[in-house]
Amino acid sequence: MTAALLPSSVTRRGLRRLFVIAAAGLLGLGVPQWVPRLLATLPAFRVEHVTIVGTRYVPADEINQLIALEPDASVWDRVDGIEDRIRQHPMIREAAVRRDGLRALSVVVVEKRPVALVATPELRAVNGEGRVLPLEPFEAGLDLPVIQGVTTLEDDLVSDPDIREMASVLDRLGRADPGFISVVSQVESAPDGYGFFMLPAADAGVVLLPRDETELALRRVSLALGQAEEEKVARADARFPAQVVLTPVEGR
Numbered sequence: 001m002t003a004a005l006l007p008s009s010v011t012r013r014g015l016r017r018l019f020v021i022a023a024a025g026l027l028g029l030g031v032p033q034w035v036p037r038l039l040a041t042l043p044a045f046r047v048e049h050v051t052i053v054g055t056r057y058v059p060a061d062e063i064n065q066l067i068a069l070e071p072d073a074s075v076w077d078r079v080d081g082i083e084d085r086i087r088q089h090p091m092i093r094e095a096a097v098r099r100d101g102l103r104a105l106s107v108v109v110v111e112k113r114p115v116a117l118v119a120t121p122e123l124r125a126v127n128g129e130g131r132v133l134p135l136e137p138f139e140a141g142l143d144l145p146v147i148q149g150v151t152t153l154e155d156d157l158v159s160d161p162d163i164r165e166m167a168s169v170l171d172r173l174g175r176a177d178p179g180f181i182s183v184v185s186q187v188e189s190a191p192d193g194y195g196f197f198m199l200p201a202a203d204a205g206v207v208l209l210p211r212d213e214t215e216l217a218l219r220r221v222s223l224a225l226g227q228a229e230e231e232k233v234a235r236a237d238a239r240f241p242a243q244v245v246l247t248p249v250e251g252r
Contacts, residue, residue, distance in 0.1 A: 047073045049104040057111055057140055058091045067107065075099045082107075090134050114142060115170045116187070118163055119150045128171025130164030132156045145170060145181065145196075148188035162189050169194060169214055176215045177222070180207075193239045203228075205249070208237040220244050 047069055052060045066085045079097035086095035086109060093110045100106040114125040114133050125135045125142055132153060135142065147167065151160040158164050166187055174181040183202040188195050194214070196207040203225045209217045217238040224244035225236060235247040 045074045045076055045102060047075055047103060047105055051100060051104065051106045052109065053106060054109040055111065057114075057135055058089060058109070062089065063107065063109065075101075075103065075105060079105075113171070113174075114140075114144060115174055115181075116167050117142065117144050117146045118158060118167070119146075120153055120158075121150050126158060126167050128168050130158040130167045132158070143182075145184040146186045148186055166194060172215060173218060177218055180218060180222075190239075203231075204233050204236040204246075206235045208235065208239050210239045 050064070050067060050069070052063050055063065063086060066089060067082055068085065069082075076099075082097050083095045086092055086107070091111050093112045095107065095109045098106045098108070112127050112131075112133055114135060115128050116126055117123045117137055118126050118132075120132070123137055123146070125133045125137055125140070125144065126147075127133055137144075147163050147170075149160060149163055151158050151163050153159060158167070166189065170181060170184075170187065183199045184196050185199050186197040188197075190208055193208055193210040196209065198204055198207060204221075207218075207221055209221070220242075221236045221238050221244055224238075224246060225233070228246055230246075230248055232249055233246045234249045235245075237245040237247070
């Protein structure tokens with residue numbers, strides 16, 4: 001019965017060779033260019049399951065709608081069209097589709113990361129480029145720093161360059177020290193740098209960082225707070241070259 005579904009040129013011996021080649025391909029080894037086209041015609045490689053990895057804000061069913069597999073789709077079909085469709089989603093930055101065994105595909109997506117809330121005048125989530133993301137802050141449960149100021153939008157881009165700059169800084173600091181960003185309540189522009197107003201759980205009430213080498217300055221702040229005698233300080237100012245000035249909390 002199975003032989004009737006195979007191309008007439010494929011013999012039993014040839015079929016065994018194809019399966020060996022297919023196994024090599026599934027293991028990441030090189031195969032001739034014509035082999036995937038032939039394997040895609042075999043029912044043994046029909047896609048029965050798709051795993052989606054990397055979503056936090058985008059519902060999996062939205063990704064499935066963009067994948068849009070045909071009923072006879074094979075794990076050996078070209079996937080660049082699928083990846084392009086997924087990338088069209090306004091919350092997806094990158095997508096990759098990989099074979100995952102004989103009958104399954106794995107779809108790995110990288111979402112655009114919200115880093116702050118800005119007033120437009122309503123609060124909107126933005127990424128590190130200062131672009132508004134299609135997320136409702138409260139419905140998505142976003143717990144992000146608020147950038148001080150009110151801005152307008154040019155399409156989906158924040159028009160205020162200072163707010164865009166602070167969004168970029170939050171993005172970089174969030175990658176360098178996620179724990180710090182998790183306790184930032186608000187950020188604003190300050191003379192020669194940025195002012196971060198912290199949540200009560202933080203070791204400082206306000207952290208001031210320079211515009212240049214901001215990540216390095218944050219590391220200096222972390223070291224200084226770790227060595228401080230006080231459990232909490234009112235302000236940690238790292239805008240000075242190679243030093244951090246700690247201001248104690250009044251009354252302590």
